[in-house]
Amino acid sequence: MSTSTPATSTPATSAAAAAAAPPTDAAASGVTIASLTAALQEKVGASHVELVDTSGGCGQMFEATIVSDLFVGKTTLMRHRAVNAALKAEIGAVHAWTQRCFTAAEWEKRGGKV
Numbered sequence: 001m002s003t004s005t006p007a008t009s010t011p012a013t014s015a016a017a018a019a020a021a022p023p024t025d026a027a028a029s030g031v032t033i034a035s036l037t038a039a040l041q042e043k044v045g046a047s048h049v050e051l052v053d054t055s056g057g058c059g060q061m062f063e064a065t066i067v068s069d070l071f072v073g074k075t076t077l078m079r080h081r082a083v084n085a086a087l088k089a090e091i092g093a094v095h096a097w098t099q100r101c102f103t104a105a106e107w108e109k110r111g112g113k114v
Helices: 011-020 033-044 076-086 088-092 104-109
Strands: 048-053 061-067 096-102
Touching (some): 033 048, 033 061, 033 076, 033 088, 061 104, 076 088, 096 104
Parallel strands (some): 061 096
Antiparallel strands (some): 048 061
């Protein structure tokens, strides 16, 4: 009859597992509403940005409304691709990204509302 002892986790194993886990909050991922807003203004020339963290505060799901003249003459797909390319690193660090892209004229025609 053999007996076995249950496996226990050592501090080194636990630390390694924690280090390998993906970031679960905004501080760990480095993506915040402020950093996304700055990136959109700098990289796509956004004149207006509205961002909502829909993750409940962990910084992993965002909805964005972006107004930029970069979008003039572009289809919705082309606009999304332009933003995705410009914010590749930021979008790659979060779980979910939803965007609505408008030109200044479109935004004004809507009365500044989605």
